Amino acid sequence: MIKLSTKTLLTPIFIQKQNGCKDDYFVHYINWLDRIQLREEFVEAEMIQNEAHKYANNQEIKVKSLEENFETLNYNNEWLELHSQERLTRQYTDYRVLELTAKACHQILNDEEVTEIGDFLFGIELWLEYSLGILALNAWQLPYSLVYAIISDINLHEKEYKGKLIYRRRIVQTAGRCAMTLISRGETQKASALLPMVHHYAEALDTHVQGLYRFAWAYLDYRNGKIEGQKEMLRVIALFDFLEVPISRDFAQKYYNRHVLNLEES
Numbered sequence: 130m131i132k133l134s135t136k137t138l139l140t141p142i143f144i145q146k147q148n149g150c151k152d153d154y155f156v157h158y159i160n161w162l163d164r165i166q167l168r169e170e171f172v173e174a175e176m177i178q179n180e181a182h183k184y185a186n187n188q189e190i191k192v193k194s195l196e197e198n199f200e201t202l203n204y205n206n207e208w209l210e211l212h213s214q215e216r217l218t219r220q221y222t223d224y225r226v227l228e229l230t231a232k233a234c235h236q237i238l239n240d241e242e243v244t245e246i247g248d249f250l251f252g253i254e255l256w257l258e259y260s261l262g263i264l265a266l267n268a269w270q271l272p273y274s275l276v277y278a279i280i281s282d283i284n285l286h287e288k289e290y291k292g293k294l295i296y297r298r299r300i301v302q303t304a305g306r307c308a309m310t311l312i313s314r315g316e317t318q319k320a321s322a323l324l325p326m327v328h329h330y331a332e333a334l335d336t337h338v339q340g341l342y343r344f345a346w347a348y349l350d351y352r353n354g355k356i357e358g359q360k361e362m363l364r365v366i367a368l369f370d371f372l373e374v375p376i377s378r379d380f381a382q383k384y385y386n387r388h389v390l391n392l393e394e395s
Contacts, residue, residue, distance in 0.1 A: 159262030167380040171235035178231035185224035261299035268306035276307045297330040301338045305345040
């Protein structure tokens with residue numbers, strides 16, 4: 130595992146030398162952003178956002194340069210330049226999505242940015258660790274209809290995702306986070322439709338997955354006027370504490386304080 134300093138970012142070239150794959154670079158940042166989001170370390174999220182923006186901007190400049198010079202290409206170089214343009218466009222998209230995802234960890238995205246993330250996710254044909262991570266991190270702000278459609282699609286291939294912990298975790302995170310946003314807005318019927326869709330992923334033995342799933346359902350019960358829901362939220366927090374999962378415990382406690390006790394940290 131590569132350890133990152135919170136003061137500097139590793140360059141793509143460095144990550145490739147360490148892990149041998151560009152995707153490892155993005156997956157690493159997705160995992161880092163997941164911890165950042167739970168801990169609400171907004172300074173680090175903004176740092177990643179700014180760094181990704183710089184790389185995205187560089188790729189965009191290169192793509193535009195190729196487009197401007199396209200008519201001057203000779204026949205022998207045309208295929209190579211088209212291939213380069215496609216590669217640069219993919220790289221721009223990767224960095225741009227990482228930039229917006231980092232921003233979503235500490236800010237509300239505007240409508241255009243949500244649409245941009247949604248377009249990227251809607252174009253995914255094979256859900257792997259990176260794309261599922263992007264989905265889970267943005268789930269707080271994504272439209273219900275998009276999340277519902279994506280999980281419906283994923284469930285068509287349930288066996289492929291249920292057997293791997295990180296896939297289960299990201300899928301349950303997606304539904305749980307989207308559901309909690311819906312619940313906080315009073316859209317409890319939509320949340321009630323979404324959470325059962327990932328029940329089969331939450332059954333597996335994983336403290337974080339099961340705890341998040343139980344916590345989301347408990348919050349739904351609480352908002353539906355069931356006092357047992359509030360008690361269950363506290364039980365989940367206590368369970369995280371007992372099992373020594375401080376990052377999940379602290380996240381759940383903060384969420385409970387804000388949305389049940391209506392407390393804000395000073």
